Every structure is written in structure tokens, then in C-alpha cells.
Amino acid sequence: MKKASERPEIIRRMIEKSGTQEPDPTALNGTLMRGMHLVRLLYRAFAERRPVAWTNVFTPPELIFGCDYIPFWLDGSGGFSGWIEMTEVFDHADATLPTRDICTFLRAAVGGATMELFPPPTAVVCTSHLCEGCAKVARIGARHSHAEFHLLDVPLEFSDVAVAYVANQLESLAHKLCELAGKDLNLDHLHKSIELSNEARRYFLEVYELRKHVPTPATGSQFIGMGLMYPWGTQIGVNIAKSLRDEVARRVTDSIPAVPNGEKYRLMWLHLRPVFETDIMTHLEQRMGAVIVADLLGEAWWPEMDADEPFRALAMRMLSNPELLPMETKVERLLGIARDYRVDGVVHFLQWGCRWNCGQSAIFREAMRQSDIPLLTLDGDAVDKRATPYGQVLTRIEGFLELLDSVGISKRTN
Amino acid sequence: MGNSETADKPVLGWFCTYTPEEIILAAGFESRRILGRTGPTAKADAHLHPNLCAFVRACLSSGLEGEHAKLAGIIGIDSCDAMRRLFDVWRATFHPDYSHILAMPHVQTAEAVEFYRHELERLIRSLNQYFGLTISDADLLRGIHTMNETRTLLTRLYKLRRSSAPISGTEYYSILRDAMTEPKDRFNHWLKQSLEKSTSNETSVSSGVNIILAGGVLDDPWIVGVVEEAGGRVVADDLCCGGRYFEKLTSTQGEPLKAIADRYVLRAPCARMSETETRVQNLMELIEETHARGLIYYTVKFCDPHILDWAMISKELQSRGVRALRCETDYSISERERMRTRIEAFLEMLK
Ligand code: SF4
Ligand code: SF4
Numbered sequence: 235m236k237k238a239s240e241r242p243e244i245i246r247r248m249i250e251k252s253g254t255q256e257p258d259p260t261a262l263n264g265t266l267m268r269g270m271h272l273v274r275l276l277y278r279a280f281a282e283r284r285p286v287a288w289t290n291v292f293t294p295p296e297l298i299f300g301c302d303y304i305p306f307w308l309d310g311s312g313g314f315s316g317w318i319e320m321t322e323v324f325d326h327a328d329a330t331l332p333t334r335d336i337c338t339f340l341r342a343a344v345g346g347a348t349m350e351l352f353p354p355p356t357a358v359v360c361t362s363h364l365c366e367g368c369a370k371v372a373r374i375g376a377r378h379s380h381a382e383f384h385l386l387d388v389p390l391e392f393s394d395v396a397v398a399y400v401a402n403q404l405e406s407l408a409h410k411l412c413e414l415a416g417k418d419l420n421l422d423h424l425h426k427s428i429e430l431s432n433e434a435r436r437y438f439l440e441v442y443e444l445r446k447h448v449p450t451p452a453t454g455s456q457f458i459g460m461g462l463m464y465p466w467g468t469q470i471g472v473n474i475a476k477s478l479r480d481e482v483a484r485r486v487t488d489s490i491p492a493v494p495n496g497e498k499y500r501l502m503w504l505h506l507r508p509v510f511e512t513d514i515m516t517h518l519e520q521r522m523g524a525v526i527v528a529d530l531l532g533e534a535w536w537p538e539m540d541a542d543e544p545f546r547a548l549a550m551r552m553l554s555n556p557e558l559l560p561m562e563t564k565v566e567r568l569l570g571i572a573r574d575y576r577v578d579g580v581v582h583f584l585q586w587g588c589r590w591n592c593g594q595s596a597i598f599r600e601a602m603r604q605s606d607i608p609l610l611t612l613d614g615d616a617v618d619k620r621a622t623p624y625g626q627v628l629t630r631i632e633g634f635l636e637l638l639d640s641v642g643i644s645k646r647t648n
Numbered sequence: 649m650g651n652s653e654t655a656d657k658p659v660l661g662w663f664c665t666y667t668p669e670e671i672i673l674a675a676g677f678e679s680r681r682i683l684g685r686t687g688p689t690a691k692a693d694a695h696l697h698p699n700l701c702a703f704v705r706a707c708l709s710s711g712l713e714g715e716h717a718k719l720a721g722i723i724g725i726d727s728c729d730a731m732r733r734l735f736d737v738w739r740a741t742f743h744p745d746y747s748h749i750l751a752m753p754h755v756q757t758a759e760a761v762e763f764y765r766h767e768l769e770r771l772i773r774s775l776n777q778y779f780g781l782t783i784s785d786a787d788l789l790r791g792i793h794t795m796n797e798t799r800t801l802l803t804r805l806y807k808l809r810r811s812s813a814p815i816s817g818t819e820y821y822s823i824l825r826d827a828m829t830e831p832k833d834r835f836n837h838w839l840k841q842s843l844e845k846s847t848s849n850e851t852s853v854s855s856g857v858n859i860i861l862a863g864g865v866l867d868d869p870w871i872v873g874v875v876e877e878a879g880g881r882v883v884a885d886d887l888c889c890g891g892r893y894f895e896k897l898t899s900t901q902g903e904p905l906k907a908i909a910d911r912y913v914l915r916a917p918c919a920r921m922s923e924t925e926t927r928v929q930n931l932m933e934l935i936e937e938t939h940a941r942g943l944i945y946y947t948v949k950f951c952d953p954h955i956l957d958w959a960m961i962s963k964e965l966q967s968r969g970v971r972a973l974r975c976e977t978d979y980s981i982s983e984r985e986r987m988r989t990r991i992e993a994f995l996e997m998l999k
Contacts, residue, residue: 331959332974335699335950344959362754362922366728369754369922370956377960385922387760390726390751395766402759561736584697589952592697593733597740 242280243351247318248273260453260493260520264478265460271470272463279304279353285415288347288355288375290368292555293386294548296467296539297404298359300427301411301419306353308360308375309368310463311346312339316510316617323349324618330374337587338617340371347375355381357414359407363388364557364590384410391560392553400549408545421544427467428541428548434466437475438534444482445527446575449497451485454526455515458507461532491525498523499638502572504530504582504598505591510619514627524635528575530556530568561594565601572607579608579638581631586615608641610634656831658720663707663734664727665828665888665918666752668768668908670791670898672723673832674783675775681828682707682716683867683889686979695737702948702978703865704734711742721746721778723771727920728953748774754922756914765909772905788904794832795898801839802827802894810883810938814846817882821869824889856881857998860934863946864919864954865889870984871946871975871991878992879999883938886931887946892916919953927957928964935970941998942971944991949978971998 257266279286287303289295291310298305315323316338323345328334330344346352358381360372369385376383386403389396412419438461444451465471484490491497501518503526508514518524536554539547556567572580580602584592595611602609612630615621659678662669672679684706691712692705710716721744724735732749739747750767753760772783802824809820827835859880861872866889872882885891896915899907916930917923935943943965947954958974965972973994977983 331955332962333955333976336952336955364729366920367952367956370924370953370959373922373924374956374959385754387754387922389753389763389767390732390749393770395763396751399759399763561740587699589700589729589950590733593700593729594736595697596695597736600740 242277242353244314244318244320244346245273245277245280247320248276248314251318258453258456258516261456262452262478262481264474264476264481265456267470267474267477268460268464271465271474275304275465276306276353279306285356285411286353287411288352288358288360288372288379288381290360290365290372291462292361292364292388292552293359294404294467294551295465296427296431296544296551297408297424297548298411299465299467300424300544301408302415302417302423303356303411304353306355307463308343308347308352308358308372309339309365311352312337312342312617313459313463313509315342315346316508316619319510319619320346320351321618321620323351335587336367336371337365337585338615338621339585340365340367340587342617343368343371344374347371348378350379355379357382357384357411359384359386359411361386361388361552363390363552364555365588367587367589382410382414386552388552391558392550396553397546397549400552401545404545404548424544425541428539428544430468430472431466432538432541434464434471434475435534435536435538437472437479440479441475441482442533444479444486447486448500448576449491450500450525450527450575451482451490451492453492453519454501454503454529454532455507455519457532458503458526458529459531461534493520493523493525495520495523497525499578499635500525500527500576502526502528502575502577502580504568504580505588506531506583506585506616508583508614508616508619508622508627510617510622514624514631517628518631522632522635524631526581527577528571530571557590561597564594565597568598569601569605569607572602572605577607579610579634581634582609582611583616584611584613586613586621608634608637659718660746661716661719661722662725663704663722664725664731665893666725666727666912666920667723667750668771668912669832670788670795670904670908671768671771671775671783672791673794674787674791675772675779675781676787677720678831680716680719680830682710682722683825683829683865684710684979686868686870686981689979695741696733699950700733701728701730701951703867703951704730706867706979707734708737708741711738716742719744721748723747724749725752726750727752728951730951746775746778752920753913754920756917756921756923756926761906761909761913764913765905768905768909785904788908789900792898792900792904792907794836796900797836798827798832798839799894799897801836801843804843805839806884806891806894808843808846817872817876818869821866821872821889824893825867825869828889828893857942857995858883858938858940859995859998860884860886860931860938860940860943861890861946862886862931862943863958864948864951866946868979871944871977871987874984874988874991875944875995878988878995880991880995883940884934886916886927886934888918892918919951919957924957924960928961931961931965932968932970942973942994944994945972945974947974947976949976 327345358376536551
């Protein structure tokens with residue numbers, strides 16, 4: 235059962251941090267709303283008597299909200315650990331993990347869970363797909379917190395059989411979560427949650443269309459990963475998405491570029507971005523005018539969901555993740571996005587320890603080379619700033635932009 | 649043993665022991681596991697990021713060395729993130745004529761078995777279509793019989809080694825490597841004959857500290873030699889190149905595909921499954937059965953499933969008073985001396 239926590243240290247550190255940090259002048263209102271809402275959710279997970287589910291970014295939040303739980307994204311915890319420089323979680327993870335070779339997002343999760351910094355979970359839910367390390371880490375967390383662990387076994391790729399297999403598991407999980415919370419599953423809640431998710435998704439699709447505009451209307455670093463930790467399935471999720479759409483549309487109509495000095499380069503960013511407090515992204519976008527116009531982790535990739543068949547719809551949402559596509563199709567899609575958004579170059583950030591992402595870097599590099607699209611692979615650690623030499627990263631980015639200059643920016647993919 | 653490059657039939661290659669070899673044999677191919685060898689894997693770094701596990705990079709290196717040039721195709725499986733990428737990179741690098749990847753469930757439920765059965769159907773459809781075959785239930789049964797024969801013979805060898813010591817641990821694991829890489833009929837024939845000879849020729853059980861070797865893939869058994877030289881004896885294992893390869897027969901009753909799915913989903917789980925508690929239980933049973941005094945957990949560098957499972961298993965073993973040592977390798981020779989010293993110290997402590 236959930237225990238009341240006496241001292242939410244994370245909240246204290248977050249408040250302190252926000253007090254010392256200048257707000258990003260290019261951030262959209264919707265981005266700020268999302269940030270505040272995530273902090274509010276975390277606060278509520280500590281303060282309210284509602285059940286909490288530790289979950290991962292590939293578990294559909296519609297299910298968690300639909301069962302009246304508050305989600306706590308365990309793999310996302312690395313992000314805020316990096317942001318508030320809570321480096322003790324990495325050190326503490328060393329007491330549990332036999333090596334430091336594991337992705338720092340996951341090490342932060344282990345450290346935070348075993349230091350009991352996170353809101354106590356009623357249940358722990360994790361998917362098996364893409365980041366398999368996360369499922370093990372979630373199990374470690376569940377064992378430490380004496381909470382039930384539930385794995386959602388998600389097959390390699392989309393098929394009717396896979397959809398049915400996952401839908402069944404989602405249905406059992408929904409019943410189980412409600413049982414743990416001491417209530418019956420309310421299908422109307424789930425229905426509503428899916429409708430709200432659909433509504434938010436429609437606004438997001440408009441935002442993606444609008445970002446294709448030259449110059450692009452908003453800095454892209456704020457979108458990286460947005461879709462992964464988002465209140466899909468709630469009214470606030472709709473409000474944030476609508477705010478993003480309205481503001482981006484207005485900026486396009488009024489011809490306001492993303493950065494005050496104008497857009498010089500258009501970049502596509504693959505995978506995560508550094509989240510700790512160094513201004514790599516600000517430097518890139520705002521000072522050097524290399525604006526990120528497309529990324530893959532901010533997408534709402536799934537089709538409209540059928541609220542009358544919530545489990546099937548959510549299974550389809552999970553299995554339609556483009557990262558599960560066969561490699562050839564994935565590469566085609568990547569090249570399609572590069573063309574659609576008229577990018578000048580691609581930055582592939584290789585989070586140390588992220589096997590599924592690092593493992594595709596050579597294939598992406600070759601595909602881009604064949605299509606004549608400049609690509610920079612950037613090895614680094616998105617979370618632990620001690621592991622990413624800031625100066626070196628900047629030098630490499632500057633070198634890459636010089637290369638774009640030398641090939642001529644007019645060579646823009648089109 | 650012979651050499652599978654001289655196999656009479658075309659060969660399909662595979663990487664992970666969750667691959668249903670019964671189907672490869674039923675389709676009329678020889679089955680060969682692609683494994684790595686100790687040595688530098690730098691060549692592979694141009695294709696697979698250096699922070700992918702040493703095993704997949706060693707496998708790719710063996711391909712880059714031209715070891716598998718004559719394969720008719722490959723069958724991949726989504727055992728883990730690294731394996732999926734090995735499949736992608738193998739295809740992009742060697743352009744095999746035929747390739748197919750299977751989805752493998754992570755849990756041991758009836759629904760998971762059913763899902764895997766569908767996956768096996770998909771594999772059969774793909775083989776039929778590409779090679780113009782019509783794989784029948786009789787073909788599948790033939791494949792099951794051959795695989796069960798391999799498993800039964802290996803179980804006999806394992807038991808023989810437990811009761812007497814006709815061969816060293818290093819030899820035993822080399823035979824297991826052959827079981828996965830050599831043409832099956834040829835291997836079965838050879839092992840049957842060898843077993844007949846050795847039963848009439850038993851020696852007594854060698855003394856030494858009984859050790860369980862657990863963990864992931866062990867394609868080069870040098871570590872077993874190190875244990876033996878230091879006065880230990882690997883009496884049993886929980887390894888994918890060891891007992892997990894042959895521990896459960898495929899039923900010959902009922903629908904063959906269902907029987908194959910059952911065997912693979914329900915066999916002793918490895919770390920890529922979400923069955924850590926079962927693994928702990930299996931290890932405890934092995935320890936009790938063999939009166940082992942200690943356990944060595946062997947992982948390759950950057951193998952998340954095994955490293956993270958170990959974070960849980962080690963605590964369980966500790967709470968039950970089992971002494972354990974974790975060894976990690978990156979396939980380089982230079983690692984070995986360091987590891988030898990650790991193993992010697994561990995065995996010294998157990999004596
Ligand atoms: S960066 Fe990769 S390995 Fe790390 S938590 Fe995310 S998906 Fe997992
Ligand atoms: S399970 Fe471990 S050793 Fe095996 S392929 Fe995956 S990462 Fe490598």
C-alpha cells in the first residue's frame with residue numbers, strides 16, 4: 235500500500251532549481267504548461283491519496299489515467315535527476331548495479347528508487363519493448379518498494395496477432411490496477427481518456443505540419459521527448475496541445491521565426507537531447523541559428539484510437555511505434571521526414587548505454603550518406619553532465635555547421 | 649568433429665538459442681548457430697556501436713572474417729536490443745539471400761505460448777514462400793526427433809560428467825559448441841559413438857570444488873579451464889551455451905508447432921525473459937542437487953539483461969548464503985589474466 239511520504243526531496247530541489255534558472259525566451263506557453271503540469275503531477279503523487287503507478291515512457295498513460303492512477307515515469311526520472319543535478323542517485327545506483335555500463339536514465343531510476351526519493355508506488359508497470367533494460371530496472375524498483383510488478387509484453391512488430399496479444403494484457407492489467415486501488419474498472423473513464431487523447435493528438439498533428447514552415451515557428455529542442463512524457467488522456471493534455479497549436483499557428487501567420495536572429499540551418503534531431511543545465515541546445519538554436527525542425531521522440535505516431543475498443547486501440551498505439559518498423563522501412567521514413575521538413579542536416583545523439591538507439595547509428599549514417607544528407611553522430615550522456623565534455627560537444631557541433639556552410643545551405647533537402 | 653562448411657545441405661544460420669531449430673531441420677536445411685571467438689572485435693565497430701554487447705560484436709566479427717560466407721540465409725530473433733541490431737546490421741552488411749526475424753515473448757504464460765506458435769507459423773510461411781517448400785507436420789516431427797536426439801545425447805553426456813569425469817569441462821563445452829554449429833545428424837552420430845566408448849571406459853570423479861557456472865553466452869570455454877586449473881570443477885551450469893540449450897525435450901504428441909512453441913517458451917528462462925524469480929529457483933535447485941560450494945556468474949560486457957538480472961539474483965543468493973563471483977569479459981585476451989586472479993582467489997576462499 236501507498237505510504238505517506240514525509241519529505242519529497244525532489245520537489246524541494248525542483249523548486250530551488252526553477253528559482254535559479256532563467257526561463258527559455260523561446261519556450262512556447264504550451265511547453266511551460268507541460269513542464270508545470272509534470273511537476274504538479276509529481277507533487278500530487280506524493281501529496282494525494284490516489285494510487286501511483288511507476289511506469290515507463292512506452293506504457294500508454296491513457297490506461298494509467300483511465301484507471302485513476304497518477305503516473306510516475308521511472309525512466310523519465312533520469313531526466314529530472316540530470317536537470318536538478320541530483321548526482322547522488324548515480325552514485326547510489328552503484329550499490330545495486332554491478333557496473334556503470336548501464337544507461338544513466340536507468341541508473342538514475344535505480345538510485346532514486348533505492349534511495350526512496352520517488353513517490354511510493356501502488357504498482358509498477360513496464361513494457362518489454364525498445365528499452366529492455368527498463369523492464370529489469372522497474373522490477374528492481376518494485377522489489378525494493380514491495381509493490382506488484384507487471385510487465386506488458388510487447389512483440390517485435392505490428393500484426394493482428396500482436397495487437398490481440400497486447401490488448402489482452404492491457405485488459406487484465408486495467409482490472410488488476412483497479413483491484414489494487416480497491417475499485418472496479420470504469421470503462422467510461424477509459425473511454426473518456428481515449429477520446430481526450432485523440433483530441434490532443436489532432437492538435438499535435440497540426441503542430442507538426444506547422445513546424446514544416448520555413449522559417450520554422452518554434453525551437454525544436456522543447457519538443458524532443460515531449461510525446462513520451464505527456465498527459466495523454468486528460469483534459470490538461472488537450473489544453474496544452476491546443477495552446478501549442480494556437481501559438482505556433484499564430485507565429486506562422488505573423489511570420490515570427492523560432493529564434494530572434496533568424497533561422498540559418500534546419501536540423502533534424504534523432505533520439506534524446508542533453509537535459510542537464512548546460513546551454514548546448516540554447517547555443518545551437520538561439521546563438522548559432524541551427525534550429526531543430528523535426529525530431530522523432532516528440533511525435534504522436536499512432537493512428538486515431540477507437541474509444542469503443544480501448545484495449546485494442548491502446549495496443550495498436552503501442553505497436554505502431556515507428557521504432558518497431560523493420561529497418562528498411564524505418565530508414566525510408568527517416569529520409570521522408572528529412573525531405574518533408576527540408577532539413578539541412580541531421581544530428582544523431584547517441585545516449586551512452588542506449589543499446590537500441592546506438593545499434594542503429596551505422597545504418598542511419600550510411601543511409602544519410604547515400605542520400606547526401608550530412609549527419610553528425612554525437613556520443614554523450616543526456617543526463618550526467620560529468621560524463622559529457624561540454625566543450626568537445628560544442629566543437630563538434632560547430633564543425634558540423636561549418637561543414638553545412640561548405641556544402642552550401644541551399645542544398646537543403648527538398 | 650567435422651566442419652559445417654562441408655555440410656551436404658544448405659545451411660541456415662541463427663544467433664540465439666530461442667530459435668526453433670526443429671523448423672530449420674524440417675525445412676531441409678542444416679542448422680548452425682553463429683557464435684563469436686575470442687579476439688579483437690574492432691572490425692565490427694564500424695558497423696555496431698562499441699557499446700553493444702561483446703557477443704553480438706564477436707558474432708559480426710566472425711562474419712566479417714568470412715566464416716559464414718556460404719549461408720543460405722539467417723534467422724534472427726528479438727532476444728534483446730543488441731540481437732535485433734545484430735540482425736539489422738548483418739543484413740545491411742552481408743545481404744543474405746534469405747532472412748527472417750522472430751518475435752519472442754518475455755513471459756511464460758499460455759498466451760505467450762500461443763503467440764509464439766503464431767510466430768512459428770509466420771516463419772514456416774516465409775520459408776515455404778521463399779524456398780518454394782511445403783513444410784508438413786511430418787517434416788516438423790522429423791525435426792523434433794533429431795533435436796530431441798541431440799538433447800538426449802547431451803543430457804547423457806552431462807550426467808556422465810556428473811557421475812564420473814571422462815572429459816574435462818573445457819572439452820565438454822567444446823562439444824556443446826559443436827552441437828550448435830555442426831550438422832545435426834553428423835553430430836548426433838559422433839556423440840552417440842563417443843558416449844558408447846566412454847561408458848566402458850569410466851574414470852573416477854575428479855576432486856575439486858564444485859562450482860555452478862551461470863549467466864549468458866559462453867562461446868569460448870576458456871573460463872572453464874581457468875576454474876579447473878584453480879582446483880574447481882564446473883558441475884552444472886545455467887548458460888545458453890550449456891544446459892539451457894538441451895534441457896527440455898519437445899513433445900512428440902499433439903500438434904507439432906504447439907509442442908515446439910511450448911518447449912521454447914517454457915524452457916529454463918534466460919535473463920532476456922521476465923522470469924527472474926524462476927531463475928533464482930532454478931539456480932538454488934542446481935546448487936542443492938550438485939552440492940556446489942559456489943557460483944560464478946559470467947556475463948559479457950554491455951549485456952544489460954544479464955547484468956540487471958544479476959543485480960537481483962545476487963541479493964537472493966547472498967540472503968541464502970551462496971557465495972558467488974561475477975566475471976565479465978569483452979572477448980579480449982588481455983582481460984583473461986585479471987579474471988584468472990579473481991577466480992583463483994574465489995576458489996581459494998571456497999576451499
Ligand atoms: S535512453 Fe535508451 S536505454 Fe536509456 S532509458 Fe531511454 S530507451 Fe532506455
Ligand atoms: S542477451 Fe546479452 S549477451 Fe546475449 S545478445 Fe543480448 S546483450 Fe548480448
